[in-house]
Amino acid sequence: MIITIGNQKGGVGKTTTALAMASILGRKGYKVLLIDLDAQGNASLATGVTSENIPSIVDVMRNEIEIQNAILHFNEYDLLASSKALSTLQNQLMEEMGREYKLKEVLEPVKNKYDYIIIDTPPHLSILTVNAFTCSDKVIIPALADIFSLQGIGQVFVSIDGVKQYTNNKIQVAGVLLTRYSDRATLSKDVRDLIGKYSSSQNTKLYTTIRENIAVKESQLEQKSLCDYRRATAAKDYEVFIEEFLEG
Numbered sequence: 001m002i003i004t005i006g007n008q009k010g011g012v013g014k015t016t017t018a019l020a021m022a023s024i025l026g027r028k029g030y031k032v033l034l035i036d037l038d039a040q041g042n043a044s045l046a047t048g049v050t051s052e053n054i055p056s057i058v059d060v061m062r063n064e065i066e067i068q069n070a071i072l073h074f075n076e077y078d079l080l081a082s083s084k085a086l087s088t089l090q091n092q093l094m095e096e097m098g099r100e101y102k103l104k105e106v107l108e109p110v111k112n113k114y115d116y117i118i119i120d121t122p123p124h125l126s127i128l129t130v131n132a133f134t135c136s137d138k139v140i141i142p143a144l145a146d147i148f149s150l151q152g153i154g155q156v157f158v159s160i161d162g163v164k165q166y167t168n169n170k171i172q173v174a175g176v177l178l179t180r181y182s183d184r185a186t187l188s189k190d191v192r193d194l195i196g197k198y199s200s201s202q203n204t205k206l207y208t209t210i211r212e213n214i215a216v217k218e219s220q221l222e223q224k225s226l227c228d229y230r231r232a233t234a235a236k237d238y239e240v241f242i243e244e245f246l247e248g
Helices: 014-027 042-047 057-061 086-093 099-107 127-135 149-166 186-201 215-221 233-247
Strands: 002-005 032-036 078-080 116-120 138-143 172-178
Touching (some): 014 138, 057 086, 086 127, 149 186
């Protein structure tokens, strides 16, 4: 299964969710590939990749290296690292025929070697995000419980409807995941209820919320898995979320 973590808004927990999913699924014994499709490279950095002088997803999509030779292997999951050159690659893809299918094509040799391929996307709708949607089975939409999130979630559904029509009619939204959640604020609860109703109207689900927790930033700064912070509320919440996801 190929899963894109997508939202056109930044700061909603896409990278944290991608990392947590890859780590938890890997610890459960699944074979996982994490693809960092964001030029900021935060997922790569949090995994322990600190140099640009390594093979990246850009090299693969430019056909400069075979995908098998670009994949980095770690304890819990494998990684196709990001590169700052992803920004340039976007412009190059816009000039190519079949540009929406490039990622799908390069994944073909390895996709059956993994139980899950998880794609972390940039914080805006671009040809890279469309590539991710085009090759994906499922999309998970991280969001915040604030008044602007409903609009952002709606934009993702509009984008996916376009992808369904033109490049991938099998793609589905697995669900919406509220991150950095604080249940102390009445407004947060009200917005959560609104997002839950909207998700239901779109025939998808609202997963268990991920509570605001300093352990998320600490784990990424120390290049450790969030799962190593066993007592952290966010780690526990992500475990529950994964169980919900696996149950379908």
